[in-house]
Amino acid sequence: MIVNVLQEELIEYAKTIGIDKIGFTSAAPFIELKNLLRRQQELNFQSGFEESDIEKRTEPTLLLEEAQSIIAIAIAYPSRMKNAPKGKRGERRGIFCRASWGMDYHTVLREKLALLEAFLQEKVPHAKMRSMVDTGELSDRAVAERAGIGWSAKNCSIITPEFGSYVYLGEMITNIPFAPDEPITDQCGDCTLCIDVCPTGAIVQAGQLNSNRCVAFLTQTKGFLPDEFRTKIGNRIYGCDTCQTVCPKNKGKLNWLHDSFKPDPEIAKPLLEPLLTISNKDFKAKFGYISGSWRGKKPIQRNAIIALAHFKEESALPKLIEVLQNDERPVIRGTAAWAIGKMGVVDAKEILQVALQKEQDPEVIIEIEKGLAFLAQK
Template sequence: MSLKERIIAESQRLGIDKIGFASAEPFTHLEASLKEQKAKGHTSGFEHPVIEERIYPERTFENPQTIIAIALAYPTKIKEKVPRDEKRGMFARASWGIDYHDVLRDRLDKLIDFIKRQAESMEEGAEWRFAPQVDTGELVDVAAAQRAGLGFIGRNGLLITEEFGSFVYLGEIVTNIAFAPDEEVPFGCGECTRCITACPTKALLGDGRMNAQRCLSYQTQTKGMMPEAYRKKMHNVIYGCDICQLVCPYNRGKDAHFHEEMEPEVESVYPKLKPMLSMSNKAFKAQFGHLSGSWRGKKPLQRNAIIALANVGDRSALPEIWRCATEDVRPVIRATAYWAIGQLGVKEPEVWVSRLQECQLLDLEEEAQNELGPAIDRLQAVIDKQGNNTNE
């Protein structure tokens, strides 16, 4: 067996679902697009900041020859039944199970260890070097995976594989070992535009790129105020968004349960919303710390939980939301709570208008001021409408 064949066999033994080999030539075809996206403000800010290092592997790795790309398939359905005891939020499927960064790094490190063991019996092996990357590395993961033949980049900007659709995590190893490259998979979307049509914020540009600032996944990960235009579109998904995946024909029926670490727990990925509002740091870490969706910390998820409670119309949460509005010291949480009260307080508008008007006497931060007035106006409009109906 050749070294490449031995690596492929070992990858299967390690539970790597797809592997491919690509040239480490520069990704010059990405340069104009990446620069345009940045100039237009369409990037999320989570990407590697230096465009040249995303395009030219040699900028961060001496004498790169090959990119070994891997994919791990993740589940799309939960094995346990989700209780209907009270209103729950949801994490998008890509954040289920143990943080995929850790799982991918484990597989990449084990694969590198295997190649290093092979090097011991080969004269040139002493010169071999490796640089694993996962998600936050320099290279564009989907571009590397596409070049390595793992799949094609769909109109939603995600890698679509034949076996698992787009429900895969991607990682790669840059190495100075020269391997024969695998063939790329041709574009397979045809005339289909279902993902573009389904995107609730029209974030997809139609050519595999997106305005990341408009993507709900990005919006759920920000730490400041979520613009009002996105709040109701969240529904009860408090982290991420996978709508563009769920409507994709290539994803129909795809549900891989190959990796125990990726199996979701109900209370982690479908959490009760109300308890999240008063959750301690210790409790947050215990319930969510293993998820990739916890990487931004507690505040964004608590903000999103308040929005989700308003979206699902859970008026039983008003006492907890009022506590956030009056006792929480974080301006974003207080301001979001004011907005939610304006949404949920419509059954008792006089009560909530009175309470919110008392808050106007406080020395409030700008975020809170911006939400408090509109919340009062919304509830006052309900009162006025009820009065008009009575007069009629």
């Protein structure tokens, strides 16, 4: 089959299976990205979640020896929630980032890529392919940029003209020599809103992110959250959208396109207090299908405790005391102690002093002392 005809057929087929954008690029090395990643490693700006081997991240032929092309796909997700519940005193709510609304995008995009693979295999029996979404070696954004899906913005997202930056990305390496698309010219202009409003200053400069300061990364860590960030995350319990929501290119991009990504408001904006004592079984049953559950319940619970302290939600005190006294995990006990002190509720000093007498974990003791220090300042 003539390749350009196959390419047109693949583009049309992609539309029928719910892929919003598809682009093509060569399997040539990503030279500029390689230099950038080396610099990121030197500065210790990487999160640790990504592939550590820079060569694998930038040399497609290391992943598929006969690689000639890379197919990039993008699927849009909602930027707003319909019928979003509002938190109030006694019923405070957390928020999952938009990329975690609805079905886990890894599952959805892998299914789409599997369909594309089957389509190509039928047309070209000798075709070789390797697909990946997010957790693969290649940089989804670098591939999408070179394949003309969108431009790489100052907030380190890919922005598409049609859907803004609210898109999931995936790619397929193949030995089929497709014609490459032209990259889209950067359209950020002089705007620096995303840099200016980043809660933790994680966007060091246009296109450079210190992942270790990024709220989206911090909410996924499992240890104690460093003190300087506890007042920055607000009621975010997974991820952060600030650098997207302020972007002028995202204005009016609602993207209510796919049923699989339409959020359940009670999942996307859950009540905080029930999260503190939810069982593993109930957590998996309720949140297991969204991407924000991948690290388990511990980071979510820790963030929920911090959010309750942010709101100074005194009705949560009984649950916080229960966690402080009974939870087996030092991070959760210690964060609860910090929150009780931060909230400055009645009897907080006595509660923390009793806990201090019983506690044996040195890190939890430090957190109890932080809570007592808050009370001493009042």
